[in-house]
Amino acid sequence: MAAAMAVSGTAAAQSAASLPKPAEFYFDADANTVKPVIVVRETGEVAMQKLSRILERKVGADAEAAQLAHLAMEAGRTDLGRQLYARSLSGLDATDGIWRSVVWNYAWDxxxxxxHESAFQQWRTLHAARGVTASWMPPTLALSLWSLGRKDEAVQWYAAAVRTEPTQWNTSAQFARLLPGWTEAERKTLAEVQAAWAANPPKWP
Structure with a gap:
């Protein structure tokens, strides 16, 4: 699974170009995706040590590997985090209950x-996995595409957010409430997308 998701730069660019155009609306909460993978409640180094011990003795431990991967990447140990996410995803497929949340968290990490390119590929994998029009997709893919310099596509995706919930997304005023898990820098980047949308709103369809 992990090997299939590790694509070359050229293939990644081709995949990015093949992202379908947005649907009209995105109302699905997709709650099983947009959540952290939590097995142990401890935090920081204590959690990392506990999860490491579990991984040493437990076969599989896909969720534990995913939680430890997130903690590692959060701590700046990116290579270790990637290895642990690869371990987690190697034991999962799209039919597993935690697969979507693992991929979603991996993308953010x-x-x-x-x-940004690899993050986009993970989000694109979720988009393509099944026919879900999830509410997280328009703002997240808008952020991702904008960060890749694919600004016209980013505006198209932002427009889908506005079509779905116009009173929430037609300005950036509510971003802190709507996107509490995002960093200030991420919300600022999305505000650039919003400004580009406001300057020239694309027509639908």
Whole structure:
């Protein structure tokens, strides 16, 4: 699974170009995706040590590997985090209950590590996995595409957010409430997308 998702730069660019155009509306909460993978409640180094011990003795431990991967990448140990996410995803497929949340978290960790292309590929994998029009997709893919310099596509995706919930997304005033898990820098980037949308709103369809 992990190997299939590790694509070359050229293939990644081709995949990015093949992202379908947005649907009209995105109302699905997709709650099983947009959540952290939590097995142990401890935090920081204590959690990392506990999860490491579990991984040493437990076969599989896909969820534990995913939680430890997130903690590692959050701590700046990006290579270790990637290895652990690869371990987690190697034991999962799209039919597993935690697969979507693992991929979603991996995407955010990649994005925040500065690897915007790989983050996009993970989000695109979720988009393509099944026919879900999830509410997280328009703002997240708008952010991702804008960060890749694909600004016209980013505006198209932002427009889908506005079509779905116009009173929420037609300005950036509510971003802090709507996107509490995003960093200020991420919300600022999305505000650039919003401004580009406001300057020239694309027509639908």
């Amino acid at each position: 990649l994005y925040r590590s500065g690897d």
